Amino acid sequence: MNVLGIESSCDETAVALYNSERGLLSHLVYTQVDMHRLYGGVVPELASRDHIQKVTPLLRQVLKDAKLDLAALDGIAYTKGPGLIGALLVGALFARALAWALNIPAIGIHHLEGHLLAPLLEENPPTFPFVALLVSGGHTQLMLVQELGQYQLLGESVDDAAGEAFDKTARLLGLNYPGGPELAKLAETGNPNAFDFPRPMINRPGLDFSFSGLKTAVAQQVAGKIFAAEQLADIASSVQQAIVDTLTIKCRRALEQTGLKQLVVTGGVSANRSLRQSLQKMTQPLGATAYFPRFDLCTDNAAMIAFAGFHRLKMGQTEGLAVEVKARWEL
Numbered sequence: 001m002n003v004l005g006i007e008s009s010c011d012e013t014a015v016a017l018y019n020s021e022r023g024l025l026s027h028l029v030y031t032q033v034d035m036h037r038l039y040g041g042v043v044p045e046l047a048s049r050d051h052i053q054k055v056t057p058l059l060r061q062v063l064k065d066a067k068l069d070l071a072a073l074d075g076i077a078y079t080k081g082p083g084l085i086g087a088l089l090v091g092a093l094f095a096r097a098l099a100w101a102l103n104i105p106a107i108g109i110h111h112l113e114g115h116l117l118a119p120l121l122e123e124n125p126p127t128f129p130f131v132a133l134l135v136s137g138g139h140t141q142l143m144l145v146q147e148l149g150q151y152q153l154l155g156e157s158v159d160d161a162a163g164e165a166f167d168k169t170a171r172l173l174g175l176n177y178p179g180g181p182e183l184a185k186l187a188e189t190g191n192p193n194a195f196d197f198p199r200p201m202i203n204r205p206g207l208d209f210s211f212s213g214l215k216t217a218v219a220q221q222v223a224g225k226i227f228a229a230e231q232l233a234d235i236a237s238s239v240q241q242a243i244v245d246t247l248t249i250k251c252r253r254a255l256e257q258t259g260l261k262q263l264v265v266t267g268g269v270s271a272n273r274s275l276r277q278s279l280q281k282m283t284q285p286l287g288a289t290a291y292f293p294r295f296d297l298c299t300d301n302a303a304m305i306a307f308a309g310f311h312r313l314k315m316g317q318t319e320g321l322a323v324e325v326k327a328r329w330e331l
Contacts, residue, residue, distance in 0.1 A: 002068065003313060004076045004098075005306025006055065008091030009083025009111050011042045013054040015062045016302035018310055024121055026065035027303040029296070030054045037177045048086035055094050073104055077309020080108025081326030088325035096323050105318040107309050112136075112331045114304035115266045116145060118293040121307055126262045126291045131254045133247065135275075136267030137163035137180070140247075142207050142254050143331075145264070148311050151331055154254055155207025162243050163269050165211035169218050169239045173232055183236045184272050190230075190237030195221065197242040202249045207257075209250060214242055240274055248278045252286070261288040271298035 005027075007014040016027030032050050036042050063069060078095035081088055092108065099106035116132050119125060131154070132143040140161040144152040160168065163180055170179025175186065197217050200210040218239055227235070251263055263283055269275065270292055279290045297303055 001074045001310060001314070002072050003306045003310040004059075004062075004073050004095075005302035005304075005309055006076065006078040006091045006095045007111075007114075007300055007302040007305045008051045008055065008087050009079045009081070010087060010300060011036055011047050012300040013051045013058060014300060014302035014305075015055065015058040016306045017062050017066045017068065018303065018306035020310055020314075024303050024307075025068070026062045027301060027306075028058050028062055028065075029299075029301050030058060033178060040171075040177050042084070044084045044086055047084060048090055051087055051090040055090065070098075070102060073102060075099075075104055075309065075313045076106045077109050077305050077312070078106065079111050079114070079305055080324065081329040082111055083325075083327065085325060085327045088327070089323070092323050092325050096319070096321070100321065105313055107312045107317055108319050108324070109305050109308045109312065110329060110331055111300075112139060112141075113151075114308045116143065116151070116264070117148070117308050117311075118266050118297045118301075118304040119264050119291045121297065121303060122291070122294065126264050126289075129260060130262035130264050130291075131251070131258055131260050132264040132266065133251055133270075134267045135162050135247065135265070135269035137161065137167070139163075139267065140209050140211070141331075142250060144258060144260075148315075153331075154258075155209065155250065157209040157211060159210050159212040160215060162209070162211055162247060163267075165214055165239070165243055166269065168215045169236070172215075172218055172222055173235060180269070184240060184274070186233050187237040187240040187274070190233030190235070192237040192241035194231075194234035195238035197238050199242055199246045199249070202246055207250050207254055209246065211243070211246075214239065240272070244272070244275050244278045247275060248282050251279060252282050255283070255286055255288055261286070263288060263290045265290060265292050266298065268299045271295050
């Protein structure tokens with residue numbers, strides 16, 4: 001079964017092709033970072049227009065790379081939400097029109113479900129059930145994943161997500177957009193113990209997160225001051241360490257409370273090398289294993305949408321002709 005995946009929830013246009021027997025055949029991602037960097041953040045209208053321009057050439061290239069044509073497609077999966085409403089509509093309308101023209105089923109996929117399932121595309125995937133840490137730009141959530149479609153929220157951020165803490169701190173330090181990766185890069189040359197920033201809510205019971213206080217602490221530290229390059233690196237490294245420590249402590253607590261031995265870490269922040277090292281180190285004494293998607297599947301991509309779509313279509317789920325997208329959508 002060949003399933004085409006289309007992702008257009010924010011500032012990446014992505015197309016992928018997944019085969020039920022051969023795995024991921026091809027996937028391409030076009031990022032709009034250079035365009036949005038001029039404005040210091042994503043401009044929704046520009047994002048939507050760029051998706052329109054890029055989705056067809058990406059589809060043609062993916063089919064060419066996989067040595068298949070449109071007639072070989074058995075189904076189409078697209079991101080239904082959450083995301084920017086205009087951007088979502090581009091992918092959804094394209095997918096539904098193509099599915100109608102080919103007389104094949106289409107299915108709308110929850111963007112976060114795609115992220116949760118991305119590590120299952122690896123050679124040594126986790127098995128159900130597992131604990132999942134979802135850390136993307138706007139989400140920090142701990143989930144108990146029993147099986148496909150059965151997700152229990154264990155804890156989440158009550159204010160800023162970890163990705164937002166990275167981005168907002170980067171803005172305070174005057175780093176370029178996108179701030180998170182820029183801060184992580186700068187942190188590599190700094191001292192993670194130079195500044196004692198708070199690890200919010202680690203001494204409270206439960207698995208919720210809070211990162212707004214960390215951002216405030218950084219703002220107070222840098223207000224009205226001029227720092228040398230070495231000091232900026234120390235701030236970045238100390239902020240990153242505070243975020244990593246907080247996530248690691250809560251993940252350990254989730255594993256201990258559930259008794260599970262598998263931790264899946266996914267979303268854009270899961271590409272952070274410091275976080276990967278910390279979680280791998282934490283799980284070893286517990287006899288547990290941490291699973292991560294490959295780096296190019298951490299950020300928004302269509303491979304995870306195609307993979308999730310295959311499983312949904314295999315279960316007999318499809319979407320009607322009416323096109324519905326959701327800017328906000330609980331998993």
